[in-house]
Amino acid sequence: MDIIFFKIAIILTFVLFFLPKQFQYYWGLFLHISIISISSIWAVQSLFSDVQSLSFPFILFFGEPLHIEIDKLSAFFLLVINFTVLTGALYAKGYLIPYFNKKNKIELALHYFSFLWLHISMLLVVMFRDALAFLIIWELMSISSFLLVIFESEKKETIKIGIKYLVQMHIGAVFIMIAFILAFVRSGGEFSFDGLAVYFESHNPFLLFLIFFIGFGIKAGFIPLHSWLPHAHPAAPSHVSGVMSGVMIKMGIYGILRVLTYIHHDLFDIGLFILIISLISGVLGVSLAIVQHDVKKLLAYHSIENIGIIGIGIGLGVIGVAKNIPVLAVLGFAGGILHVLNHSLFKSLLFYTAGSVYRQTHTRNIEQLGGLIKKMPKTALFFLLGALAISGLPPFNGFISEFFIYAGMFKSLHSAGLYTDIILLFSFSGLVLIGGLAIFCFTKVFSIIFLGTPRSNKVAQATEVEPGMIFPNFLIGFMIILIGFAPMLLVKPLASIVSIFTIDTTPIQQIIPTLNGISISSGIFIVLIGIVWILRAWQQKKQIIKQGNTWGCGYTGANPALHQYTATSYADNFGQLSSHLVNIKKEYKEFKENEVFPKEKSFETHSSDIFEDYLILTPANHFYSRLKKMGVLQTGKIQHYLLYSLLFLIVIYLLTILNWI
Amino acid sequence: MLFIYTITSIVISLSILFAKKNTLTKVLSVVFIIAQISLSFIAFLRIGEVDSLYFKFDALGILLGFVLSILSVATFYHSTLYLKRHEFSRRQEAIYYSSLVMLIASMMNAYFAENVALLWVCIEATTLFITILIFHERTKEALEATWKYLFISSVGVAIAFIGILFLSMAANSTGITNLSYENLLSVANQMNTNWLKVAFILILAGYSVKLSLFPLYAAAIDAKTIAPSPINALMSTALVNVAFVAIFRTFIIISQTSTMAWAQNILIITGVVSIFIATIQLTRIQRLKRMYAFSSMKHVGVIAIGLAVGGLGYYAAILHLIFHSFVKASIYYQVGAIRQFFKTGWIKDTGNYFKLNPVGGLALILCEISVLSIPPSGLFVSEFLTFKAIIMSGHLYIAIFLFLLLTVIIYVFSKNTYHLLFAEAPVDIDYDKIKTVPYESASQFILLFLVIYLGISPPQFFTDLIYAATAILN
Amino acid sequence: MISFLCILITALFFAGIISKVKAKIGARKMPSILQPLYDVIRLFKKGAIYSPTISIIFKMAPPIYFASIILASFFIPLFDEKGVLSFDGDFVFFAYLLALGKFMMIIAAMDTGSGFEGMGANREALYSMLVEPAFFIIMGSLALFTNNTSFQELYYNLHLGTDLSLIIGIASIYILVYIAMVENSRMPVDDPKTHLELTMVHEVMILDNSGFDLALMNIAAWLKFAIYGTLISNFMIQSFWPLYFKIIAFLIIQASFASLVGLLESFRARNKMDKNPQWIIMLSSIAVIIFLTTLIITNKIILN
């Protein structure tokens, strides 16, 4: 029954193009909410019932009815998608106000339309099993997100980035397609995900999984497949980047998980592969994030890092299954999957707040910001919340998922074999390192944007955004804190999801007391803070509170902004450590000896992504220029045109004579 | 039936040629369109019957006939727009319409022609009329384009004629004098394979000029750069289909013999080479229409490969042919609207089309997505099936090579299309001269949604027709 | 509960002992052992000065930092007395809690908008980030050794019987000492007694704190020392000893730890700033050796 409404909602999206500007947003929101409510009902039904999966026919597809199937995994992703898209849609209203007059009716309609279709296609991606339908909807997702990315089409750069994005997405889709076809040809199962099972039973899964991994990994942004991500996220409007980084890249994770559900042997090397790639992505992602000056680019690199964390969880889970260590399997998968949810929460929160900053100051370069907490207190606090959460600090949700993974690793250390132990050693040291670097990065970005004194006059006219743009942050913040304080709520659903990958899910019951311990400790923590704060207030009430300038070594001449720390200088000592990874280029002139009255000097640093440079750009450009050199056939001379045919005939003649064809 | 149709169309075209009033021209065109559509319906109802001696209503013909009818409606509409935008003398307009009618009529004949020689004659006729239409704008460039096209296609047709000679020779050796496909098919396996090989290769090479397939693709590309956009729309769709019919029918004959494998290899070679050449040329194109011309070349290459690998490929090839017709036609209609904003066809002189003409821009985006065979376009489905067939037939490396090329094509297309859509507009647009209305783009939306619909859930009769067309092959 | 009290008590005298030892070695007149305590009490009586550039963050930070340290000390067991709070993997929580405190400290320092404090803050951030792995690897090896994941259980089941396991104990103590030094930004990494802001790490961060906030900071610093001291002492105290003996041992160990810090501070010179990172990473590599040793003990690597 409700499927009818779902279909109707999908059809009604086309109405957008005929509506006048001012109604379009509300129409879009209405459709979003109706789709969300319908699909969430399905998800909840599937997730909290003990049936394996819901399944009902959706449309006629090549004569046969195309079923949509919602098992636990799909249900989980449905909920994540819906929540993030809801907040995104709410946030969009405020964010798009400045564009309302710049853009004409059709452009706006196209934007809302694409946003709706991004939502719909993501939902269907996790619900389709038929391979062809999956590919189609997968590409639809790429197209709609592409149209969203190029929203600010006035900028030449945006279009360039959009095209880069489109091409890379297409390459990913091609890999997935090849994988499906190969599985189909080699095994002759049905042409769908379920058909993969037939292949994997009889063949060594690694090769096919590798192809799938590349295909989905491009979407997910694993290093070195990530090079679209740091460009597309900054280019897109913030509600879009929030949704893209929050959930769209998770579709890659979904794909990988979905494929994993059909593999039941030779899992170890697959797990190891995922783990290694994920560790690299995590560490390099965050290292590259530290040296960025563009806040949204920085956040984009953090998405890569978090994808890495998710991957670590999944990889460990797979290894656990392979080595038959239930605790590692269960907690690994649980941690990874939970981190999908968590990352979608705090990453979208960070993007929304960063977007608000951008809307008020018209710059994404953090070197020009500073002291915004006085202008935009609410935004600042929500950004801080997001920063704490993404750094995996208690008592917020990021900590919980990382804790799952840690717990899995430490609990299984003793029972695991030698090689697994060494793998675990690297994993948890890597995870710790990632956490530390994340803290380093977010202390930097938060304090440079919001604290200290303004670094340019862009900050001066900034004001707090309207409540409409704050409200979604409240929703997300609530979720973040809820998960942080009451993680045990998630145990049951997580267990049911994990049961898809590993049969024995008892270990997750062991962790419940631990989670209770965490919540209690968090509670105590808050209480302690409260007590100390009250004491402090009580003490200061009796004392005189004076104001005095910041201590500047006694030098009080110039304004503090001058000798204030910048993002570059903050990142510098890390940059020195990892200069080869992030290759920072500095541009400046030395002072000469004879320079008595030095002229104005400037100092610039640029960092570039070595993977993008050497793995993607250089070969691509080389290939393209080669092709271009070859394109001289269209000379415009009749003689040449005829010559081709003559040569063709002669060549064929010879080949035939020589029996080569 | 076709005899009557042909006579009517000749009469109509002549009377348009000498008509004094525009209204009469309009009325006559409407009459012709009605005749056209009714013919395709009659053909559908009388499927499989032989008609006026040399013709036969077979599935492929019917499908392409329907495509042509749909396109001819749109083409007439856009021709009126095109002629409105430029000031031409009444005489020129009359010539335009009458030769358009004759072009459509001769193509329709070609679809149903059941005799090798007759088909050849029809194709020769299309050359004549399309030449007149290409020359319509009477500029230096038009003259050049026309000359090249005429000359090359005459040579091509001549080569094809030699091929037909060999075919007839092969037939004669089995005692057949009437060159109807029926007969040829019946004696196919007795024919001398060497003769068949030569015949096939020559027919392929000859008709490739119409199919805009390697080797004789080049002249058509230059012609499409100049021809009026509605004519482009027919030239790179219906005319391609004509040549496809010719080659397909020959291929069917071959398929009954031991030469099959050889012919398939030839087709694969031509297909891959065509796609490769299209790609390398696309990296250099600077005019909008050339880009689309080369993209047709790429699509025809895919079709050829689909035909070559067989199995699922046959179905995919015909599906691809039909979808490509709709998509490419709608693109050229849109190009007609674009041309009035920008003085020249050079991409660098265009820009910001999406702001200048939002609805058209939307249509163009949809066109671009569809022609790049990205979902939801039906072309994705057909291309996907083709690749499936390629890989199933064991040519994985060809598939990968093609994927590489297609990626490049996507890059080039996006680069140029989005330059046209979003780059800052050239200064010299005189807005008062532009008469564009949103519902001009309606035809494109209809065609493209038709492609999407047929791609996602094709109706029964449609698939049945395609299967019927390819039935003899497997 | 006992453990918490012990930590609290020892913490009060820690700074005193350190400075006493240093003064002794420096042949200076030694202040009372309670001198730091007096300072703090005086601070509690004082008002505060705030820069106009600062925001709520600066005021929030010290309480949160203090609370995080207190809570951290709740997890620390003392021999078989478990801590106030204890659950599986609580050392992860412990570590991240300290990190949270540090996070707040750093952004508070940045909040003042002073170049020096920024410098200190970012050094602090880098060093504490680099030192984290060492701690986790040690805990990992203990978990591998004892098949437990909470402080309490770890120490309870830690029987350093064989000579190999003794190596583990010693090495762990060595590393924990240095981790404590880094965490409190003491000698080889940072010289608290320096007078040049450019070379400070921790001291410069709290330049603008005054009154109550500063007091909290100082107490937190002592607590941190005491916590690590407790962790160290747990390696030495054997569970079969009688309780009074344990407590005495504990106090002795804490005192000796404090005096050890004093000794280090007076004899060792501060590292060059840009040498600090690799020095800290050295700790992690030693920790890895411990891990491997543990693998040998648990017969996962068979050496013969």
Place this chain on the structure above:
Amino acid sequence: MTYLLIILYAITLVYFALSERVKKFIWILSIQGAILFGVVLFSLNKIELFDFLFILLETILVKSIVIPWFLNKVRKHNNLKREHEPYVPVFFSLIMVVLILLISFVLSNYLNNSQMRAQYFTVAIASVLFGIYFIITHKNIFSHVVGYLIIENGIFLLTLAVGSVNPLMVNLAVLLDVFMGVLVLGIFINHIGDTFSSVKSEHLSKLKDN
């Protein structure tokens, strides 16, 4: 008798390769027309009279009189004297002609069959190939037309070689002839001559990718 004609035809091809003057092209074309007339006269007398006469007339009128005359008119109109330096030197073209004749011999052996008359076939193929070669090696579109007409004659000969049993083919070949002769020559050469004031194909290569 027919052998003699065939050999004569082959020799005309050699002359084409040899000559550089446009006037000479026209002459040779008309000679070819005459030869074809002879060939038809001697070989094609089995078919019924009407067709026979029609073809005879076509050859003698169209091939050897009308088209050459027309070409000549065009030549005067654009006062063409000599083919400006062709792409390849003459003696190379001569070698090519010989090669082409050899190839066509090989081909006719490869495809030998009782149905066809090998001697016609060889020369016909040679003529077609040479026509294409001729077009490729000349810059002047006037010469392109000549080359095309050579192909035409070759095809006509080919029809005689293979299609003797069904005159339909021959008639089609004739139709091709007339169509091309009238349309191409009649309309375009004049147009182009007027528009570009020369018939060098360099003027006709604006449409290209560069």
